[in-house]
Each structure stands twice: as structure tokens, then as C-alpha cells.
Amino acid sequence: MFMGEYNHTVDSKGRLIVPSKFREQLGDEFVVTKGLDGCLFVYENTEWKALEEKLHSLPLTNANARKFTRFFLAGATSCEVDRQGRILLPAVLRQFAKIEKDVVLVGVGSRIEIWSSENWKAANTYDDMEEIAENMEGLGI
Numbered sequence: 001m002f003m004g005e006y007n008h009t010v011d012s013k014g015r016l017i018v019p020s021k022f023r024e025q026l027g028d029e030f031v032v033t034k035g036l037d038g039c040l041f042v043y044e045n046t047e048w049k050a051l052e053e054k055l056h057s058l059p060l061t062n063a064n065a066r067k068f069t070r071f072f073l074a075g076a077t078s079c080e081v082d083r084q085g086r087i088l089l090p091a092v093l094r095q096f097a098k099i100e101k102d103v104v105l106v107g108v109g110s111r112i113e114i115w116s117s118e119n120w121k122a123a124n125t126y127d128d129m130e131e132i133a134e135n136m137e138g139l140g141i
Contacts, residue, residue, distance in 0.1 A: 002022060002107030002111065002112050005107075006019040006022075007103070007117070008103055009101050009102055013088070014089050014091060015086040015087065015088050015089070016086060016089055017084070017085050018085055018105070020085065022112055023081060025044060026112075029045065029081070030043060031045065031077070032076070032087070032089065033072050033073075033076035033093075034071060034096050035113055038096075039097055039113045039115045040093055040097050040099075041072075041113060043110075048076075055072060075092065075093060097115065097116055098116045099116045102118075103117060106120075
């Protein structure tokens with residue numbers, strides 16, 4: 001399970017150091033793709049294969065299912081960790097997530113999210129947590 005919040009920077013070549021705690025769980029190769037809320041999702045290979053299977057089981061005749069599958073699979077790339085613990089984030093993914101230099105890597109259970117620092121601060125305010133917590137009861141929490 002991934003958890004924690006780490007601040008890092010992307011260098012001029014698009015390389016990002018993956019925190020050692022995350023690297024231990026991810027291994028040397030894993031998948032990065034477009035995520036929801038304007039961030040990138042990072043999956044360990046076993047989790048990625050499980051998500052792929054779910055996406056492949058969606059009905060081809062459903063337009064939303066096709067669009068949802070296209071969103072995750074078209075932007076996906078396999079990343080390998082170099083000797084310095086870095087990965088190369090493709091330009092298309094950096095542009096999607098508006099990542100220029102400062103990033104936040106966040107462990108959220110079965111995946112890691114990579115956010116531009118600016119988007120992280122804007123999207124993750126918790127002023128309404130009491131109301132959200134009340135609504136979680138319907139989801140079994």
C-alpha cells in the first residue's frame with residue numbers, strides 16, 4: 001500500500017526522482033498514465049494488469065467505456081528507474097498534468113499520484129472534510 005506525501009522537482013530533461021519508499025514497492029519498472037483530477041497515476045505492474053483487465057472487460061458498444069479506456073491506455077507508458085532513482089516523464093504526460101518543475105508525489109493506496117505543486121495546492125483543500133466524511137457512510141466507510 002502506498003502512502004505519504006513527497007515534494008520533488010523535475011529536471012530540465014523531464015526526469016523525476018521517485019522516493020525510495022515508493023521504489024521499494026514499485027520495483028524497477030512500472031506504469032505511469034494520465035490520471036483523474038489533473039494528475040498522473042502510477043501503478044505497480046500487477047495493479048496495472050488488474051486495471052487493464054477491467055478496462056478490457058468494458059463493453060465496446062458503450063461510448064463512455066471506450067472513451068474511459070482510451071483515456072487511461074493511450075497515455076500510459078512503462079517507466080524504468082535509472083541508477084539515480086529517476087524516471088523520465090514523457091512530455092505528453094507532463095503537459096497533461098501541467099508539470100514544469102515542482103511536483104508532489106502522493107501515495108493513495110494501490111497507486112501513486114504525481115501532481116504539479118500548484119495543482120496539488122489548488123485541488124486539495126480540506127475545508128469540507130466534515131461533510132465529505134458524512135457522505136462516506138453510504139460507501140461503507
